[in-house]
Amino acid sequence: MVEQSKALAPLEKVRVRNLTIRYGDTVALKDASFEVRENEVFGIIGPANSGKTSFLRAINRMDEMTSGMHVSGEVIFNGKDVSEWRNLYALRSRIGVVFPLPVGLPMSIYQNVAFAAKLRGVKKKANLDEVVERCLTRAALWDEVKDRLNSLGSLLSGGQQQRLTIARALSQEPELLLLDEFSIAVDPVTTMRIEDVLKELKSEMTIILVTNLVQQARRLADRTAFFLNGEVVEVGDTAELFKRNTKDQRTTDYLEGRFG
Amino acid sequence: MSVKQHQITSFEAQPLDLKNRRNERLVRFFLGWVTMLLILPVLLILGVLIYKGSPALSWAFFTEMPRDGMTAGGILPALIGTLWLVGVALTAAVPLGIAAAIYLSEYAPDNMLTRIINLAIINLAGVPSIVHALFGLGAFVIFLKPLTGGTCILAASLTLAIMTLPVVIVSTRESLQAVPRQFREACWSLGATRWQTIRKVVLPNSISGILTGVIIQVSMTVGETAPIMYTGAVTYVAFLPESFTDETMALSLHLYNLAFVMQDVPESLPFGVALALVGVVLTLNSASIAFRMHLRGKKKW
Numbered sequence: 001m002v003e004q005s006k007a008l009a010p011l012e013k014v015r016v017r018n019l020t021i022r023y024g025d026t027v028a029l030k031d032a033s034f035e036v037r038e039n040e041v042f043g044i045i046g047p048a049n050s051g052k053t054s055f056l057r058a059i060n061r062m063d064e065m066t067s068g069m070h071v072s073g074e075v076i077f078n079g080k081d082v083s084e085w086r087n088l089y090a091l092r093s094r095i096g097v098v099f100p101l102p103v104g105l106p107m108s109i110y111q112n113v114a115f116a117a118k119l120r121g122v123k124k125k126a127n128l129d130e131v132v133e134r135c136l137t138r139a140a141l142w143d144e145v146k147d148r149l150n151s152l153g154s155l156l157s158g159g160q161q162q163r164l165t166i167a168r169a170l171s172q173e174p175e176l177l178l179l180d181e182f183s184i185a186v187d188p189v190t191t192m193r194i195e196d197v198l199k200e201l202k203s204e205m206t207i208i209l210v211t212n213l214v215q216q217a218r219r220l221a222d223r224t225a226f227f228l229n230g231e232v233v234e235v236g237d238t239a240e241l242f243k244r245n246t247k248d249q250r251t252t253d254y255l256e257g258r259f260g
Numbered sequence: 261m262s263v264k265q266h267q268i269t270s271f272e273a274q275p276l277d278l279k280n281r282r283n284e285r286l287v288r289f290f291l292g293w294v295t296m297l298l299i300l301p302v303l304l305i306l307g308v309l310i311y312k313g314s315p316a317l318s319w320a321f322f323t324e325m326p327r328d329g330m331t332a333g334g335i336l337p338a339l340i341g342t343l344w345l346v347g348v349a350l351t352a353a354v355p356l357g358i359a360a361a362i363y364l365s366e367y368a369p370d371n372m373l374t375r376i377i378n379l380a381i382i383n384l385a386g387v388p389s390i391v392h393a394l395f396g397l398g399a400f401v402i403f404l405k406p407l408t409g410g411t412c413i414l415a416a417s418l419t420l421a422i423m424t425l426p427v428v429i430v431s432t433r434e435s436l437q438a439v440p441r442q443f444r445e446a447c448w449s450l451g452a453t454r455w456q457t458i459r460k461v462v463l464p465n466s467i468s469g470i471l472t473g474v475i476i477q478v479s480m481t482v483g484e485t486a487p488i489m490y491t492g493a494v495t496y497v498a499f500l501p502e503s504f505t506d507e508t509m510a511l512s513l514h515l516y517n518l519a520f521v522m523q524d525v526p527e528s529l530p531f532g533v534a535l536a537l538v539g540v541v542l543t544l545n546s547a548s549i550a551f552r553m554h555l556r557g558k559k560k561w
Contacts, residue, residue: 065448067370093451103446106465115460116450165446172450 011038012076013176013206014059019073021054021063028054031073032232034225041198041207043221043238045214047259050227052210056178059208060095061088077176093119096169096205100181102161104153105168109136109145112153112164116172131171138201139167140193159190166194170201177207183216195220214255218242226251309535316532330496330518331525335533337500341413341508342540344501345488346481348417349424354474356421357428364429365436366458385426392423393487401491413504416492423487424477431476435469436462468556475548482541485512495521511537 014036021029029051036042044052054069061082063069075082077091085091093116105112113132114122122128132149136142141163145156153164162182169177179198183191198207198220211217217224218238225235226248234241234251246252253259273281324334368374396419401411408415439462447457493510495517501508515537519530 060449062445062448065445089451089453091451092449095449097446097449099442099446101442103442105443105446105461107460115447115452119450119452119456168450 012036013038013078014208015074015076016055017074017076019055019058019071019075021051021058022070022072023054024068027230029058029227029230029232034232034235036206036208037223038206039202039204040222041202041209041220043217043224044208044210044227045212045217045224045254046227046233047254048212049229051230052227053180055227056097056180056208056210058082059176059178060092060097061085064088093172094175096172096174096177098162098165098169098177098179098182100184102158102165102185104156104161104164106152106154108150109153109156109164110149113167113171116168135167135171136164138170138197139163140197141167159186162186163190163194166197175205177201177205179207179209179211181210181212183211183213191216214257226254228254306538309531309538312528313531313533313535316526316528317535321532322536325498326496330514330522331529335511335514335536337497338509338511338514338533339536339540340500341493342482342511342537344413344504344508345417345420345492345510346478346544348413348504349420349481350474350478352418353421353425353428353477357425357473358432358470360425361429361432361436362458365433366454366462381426381429384422385430387423389423389484389486392419393490395419396422396487396491409505411490411494411507412492413501413506413508414492416488416508417504419487419491420481420484423484424480427477427480428473431473432466432470435466435473438469439465468552471548471552471555475545475552478544478548479541482544483512483537485510485516489513489516511540 012035016035017033019029019032020027032051032055044055046052057063057066057069058071058075059077059082063071071083077095082091105115107115110132113135114128117128117131122131133142133146136145141160144160145164153161156164162185166182182194186194195216198209201207209217209220221238223236224238224241226233226241228250234246234248236246236251241251242255244252244255246255321334322339323336325336327333364374364378368377396415400408400415400418404415443461443465444457447461448454452460488510492507493513494507495509495513497507497509511533515530515533518525518533
């Protein structure tokens with residue numbers, strides 16, 4: 001039921017073929033193959049140590065920056081294998097990343113959000129101001145920080161910092177947004193606000209949402225993949241998965257919380 | 261039953277608690293006094309220097325040339341010479357050291373070559389200064405004579421620079437490594453290059469630590485005697501150094517000569533020079549510590 005007819009097949013944003021990720025001798029993800037479609041929220045669930053974060057790191061080529069991380073197989077982004085991108089900075093600037101714990105760069109709130117725009121070569125103060133206000137507004141943070149844009153990003157509360165990092169990711173105007181367990185250090189109310197933001201963003205970009213909250217995947221994801229110990233157990237329509245229409249018994253077990 | 265007993269007595273100190281507290285006090289007492297003892301030599305040295313050297317100090321002491329075969333008069337040429345030597349050595353060592361440290365910390369792949377380079381740097385820091393002196397003599401005074409013109413400030417300063425380079429590299433690398441890796445990853449994820457990341461995130465947050473390394477280097481450089489006595493510092497010159505191709509006097513060598521080589525020197529003179537030497541180190545250190553605190557005040561995490 002997951003397969004759709006060719007005529008209706010939506011555009012692929014990311015296509016993964018036989019992707020294997022190793023750290024030294026440890027295999028983090030083995031032989032994964034699936035696709036992420038344009039303008040969908042693609043959920044990835046699974047217990048810790050399943051290769052979810054490693055997969056995200058493979059998409060934006062963090063293996064190049066990480067000694068010991070080795071990627072084989074294909075990750076095709078916009079029809080082109082990411083290992084063939086010659087300018088990785090151009091690749092990364094199209095992919096926004098939000099980390100599990102908020103990483104506010106050690107600079108002011110304003111500079112945090114203006115940074116990506118400056119890297120793109122935006123110089124005029126007015127343009128930068130516009131980017132900062134737009135992105136902070138979209139991340140539901142503008143009203144709280146508009147009077148103290150020059151104070152440090154790291155002085156914000158955890159939930160505010162996470163919205164700051166989302167604003168920063170949005171300032172890249174990304175085609176693809178990678179969210180890695182963004183709600184781990186965020187209170188439930190802020191989580192819901194961010195989730196509302198994500199629902200709006202879907203029309204503009206493709207979102208890959210790694211989450212350890214099964215219900216979050218249910219609320220947000222169009223399709224969901226279940227990773228387990230480096231194996232992609234199942235990829236399917238989220239609604240179908242939660243109706244227990246799973247191909248693999250382990251998926252049902254995980255969704256129902258019956259797991260060792 | 262044992263559970264119940266535990267509940268009843270839970271607010272009273274058990275023998276184990278008492279023992280832990282006793283040990284804790286002992287350890288604290290011991291460590292505290294060891295620390296206090298460390299102050300002792302510093303106070304003694306400074307006390308003796310001030311007591312015996314202060315009679316020699318005067319405005320003229322710092323602003324006049326030595327007289328009567330260096331048994332009287334001031335230390336101006338030695339003071340100026342030391343500042344020259346340190347200044348030129350820092351100018352050579354600090355940019356090179358920071359550049360190498362940035363490469364090793366931020367760019368170098370973790371492979372055999374990098375490990376060998378790291379090992380070489382640590383070993384270079386352990387080479388005795390007299391060996392550096394001989395190297396400097398061979399390299400900068402004899403081999404590069406067409407460039408340096410023999411013994412001169414440049415040759416001496418380059419010897420000092422090579423000697424202190426490893427300290428700068430190691431301490432700079434440590435301060436760069438102290439910047440959390442998440443900052444780098446967040447920055448790279450935005451599409452920043454390694455250099456943009458270094459300039460905007462890594463360096464601004466490690467500059468105070470880098471300066472600490474430079475401060476240590478200043479202290480070392482000011483006091484060194486062996487590396488400069490064969491390469492550029494001389495016992496006596498009748499004029500002040502005017503360029504880095506001149507030979508010069510230096511405080512450390514001047515002190516050595518007054519204290520151990522020359523006869524008929526009034527006792528207060530070497531102590532006065534020693535006090536001046538310590539004074540130069542302390543002044544330079546305080547200045548850089550103040551600068552460092554100013555920068556650390558701006559630290560963002």
